[in-house]
Amino acid sequence: MSNKYVLVINSGSSSLKFAVINAENGEAPVTGLGECFGLPEAVISWKHQGEKSEEKITSDGDHHQYAINRIVGLMESLGFDRDIVAVGHRIVHGGEKFTSTVRIDQKVLKEIESLSDLAPLHNPAGAKGIEAAMAAFPSLPQFAVFDTAFHQTMPKKAFTGAISNELYKEYGIRRYGFHGTSHYYVSREAAKMLNKPIEQSSFISVHLGNGASVCAISNGKSVDTSMGFTPLAGLMMGTRSGDLDPGVIEFLIKKGWSTEKVFETLNKKSGFLGVSGLTSDARGILEAMEEGHEDAKLAFEVFTYRVAKYIGSYLIPLQNLDAIIFTGGIGENSLPIRREILNNLALLGFKEDVAGNEAARFGDSGVIAHSKTLDAVAMAIPTNEEFVIAQQSVELL
C-alpha cells in the first residue's frame, strides 16, 4: 500500500461515521458507523472489502472516545495504521471565519467550539470528534472541512437577510448555506465531464438527499444557495419544511404550541413525512404513489415543483448555464423525481434524454437532458464528500 489514506470522521451528537479514503482515487476500503451513543443499544459497525462486522458498545465511558479508540485498533488490525497520513473531520459550521479547509490546532478547535451558537446540534459534536481523534492519533495531522466554507464567496446581496442589519452585526444572522463540500465536488466533476475549465463554467447544483439544497455556481464559486442561517431553509426535505411563511410560527405559538414543538415539527415532522403523513423516504413516497396514495402524490408534486422553482430562480445570479447537476441519494438515483423536475422546467427547453436518464442510476454519472434554448444539459453525478475531505487534507499536508 503506497497510496495515501485519510481517516475521514463525521461526528454527530449520537453517532460517528468514519471511512478510510484513498486520497488519490477516492476508494474507500473501510467505512463504518457508530450509532445510538449514550444508549444501551450503542453499536459500532464497519465494512472492510465487502465484509460487514458489528460490535455492541458496552462501555460506561464516553462513546465518541470509545468509538475512536476502537477505530485505532481497527486500523492496526486491518493494516492501515502506517498508511494513514491524516485525519479529516467534516464540520458543519465554519461561520464567516473559515472559508476553506484548515489544519486543526488548539486555536482552530476553540473557534469551532465557539461557533456552536450557530450550530448547537452539530459543532459541539464535531469538536468532540476532533478532541477524541487528537487524543487517539497524537502523531497525525488533523484537518477540518466545513459544510459552509464553499458558500463564503456569496456576494453580500445573496447572503443578507431583509431584516435589521443590527441582527447581522450582533448575532451573525445571515445566509451561510450548507452541503458546500458536495456542491464543490459535483461542480468540479461536471466541468471535467463537459471538458470546460471550472473557472469558465456556470452550474446549478441540486443536492437532493434527506437534506436538500440548490446552489448557483459561477466560475467555480458559490454565488447563492437555498439553505440559510440553518439547514431548515430552502427546499422541502425528508422531514424539514424548507421555506415557510414565518407568520406560521407566530400563529402556532399563539395557539399554545411551545417553541420546541414548533421547531420539532418543522425539522422532524415536515417535508415528505409531513405532507404524505407516511414516510420521509423518497423511495417510500414513490411506492405509495404507485399504489394510489393521494398524499404521497401530493408530496411528490410539492417537492418536484419547489425544486424546479428554485432552479428557475437560480438562473438569475448566473450569466448563462452549462448544466443543472443532480446529486444526493434522490438526485443520483430517482429517475421519476428527476423527470418530473425537468418536466416543470419545460419553459427552459429541457428535453429528457430518456436513455441517459435511465442509465444514470446507482452511482453512474451521465447527461439526462438537453436544452437547446439555454445550450445546456442536465446531469446526474454521484457526490463524494469524503473524497474531497481526503484530498483537501492531503493537499494541505
Ligand code: ADP
Ligand atoms: P443523506 O442526506 O442522509 O446523506 P442520502 O443522500 O443518502 O441522504 O439520500 C437519502 C434519500 O435518497 C432517501 O429519501 C432515499 O429514499 C433516496 N433514495 C436512495 N436511493 C433511491 C432510489 N433508488 N430511488 C429513489 N430515491 C432513492
